[in-house]
Amino acid sequence: MINDIKAEAEKKMKKSLEALGSAFNKIRTGRAHPAILDSVMVNYYGQETPLKQVASVNVEDNRTLLVAPWEKNLVPTIExxxxxxxxxxxxxxNGDAIRVPMPMLTEETRKEMVKQARADAEHGRVSIRNARRDANSMLKDLLKDKDISEDDQRRGEEEIQKLTDKHIAEVDKLLKVKEEDLMAV
Structure with a gap:
């Protein structure tokens, strides 16, 4: 039972990290990166379809993305x-390809993006702590129902705290990398 609770908490914490990663991908840096366009949806024969399903997105140079649609008639729609x-x-x-130049970031814009990254990281930390809280309350319910002993509950809470610490450290590491990336000129 305790292992099931621990596994469920770890699964929720990993999902929080994945959500943080996708939030960080939406914050663009000065360099071109194909993941910046992951959130773009294209009207493909009446269906909203992710861009990466109707075109290839490649880095042409440091500051330019090259989007090559698989169907030429999609060029204006994608643009x-x-x-x-x-x-x-x-x-x-230009013809059957789309170039997406990345504008230069001003110092003020960089600072705003760092603030946004810090806010996203804090949301990630909060959701990890919420997973910890849920797991600990499940352990308390098991103790109250006399399904586990107090020692088992304490041990379970310690294991869940170790998981929490590990995942929060990962959030901090991701944030540090993103901040360095944003502040690099």
Whole structure:
């Protein structure tokens, strides 16, 4: 029973880390990275479809992404979808490919993005702590129902705390990498 609770808590904590990773991918740095366009949805024959399912996204150079649609008639639709996204990017079309230049980040913009990254990291920490709280309350319920002993409960809480510490350290590590990435000129 305790192992099931621990496994469930670890699963929730890993999902929190994954959510944090995708939130960090949406915060663009000065360099071109294909993951920046992961949130862009394209109208593909009446269906909202992720960009990466209708085109290949590659890094052309440090500051430019090259989007190559698999169907040439999608070029204007993809260009419009990138412009309409909240990423602040201005694509340009040349034939059957779309170039997406990454604008230079000002110092003020970088600081705002660092603030956003810190807020996202704090949300990640909170969701990890919520997973810990849920697991600990399940352990207390088992103790109250006399399914486990107090020692088992204490041991379970210690294991869950170790998991929490490990995942929060991972959040801090991801945040540090993102901050360095954002502040690099």
């Amino acid at each position: 419009k979808a990138i412009m309409m996204s909240d990423l602040g990017l201005n694509p340009s079309t």
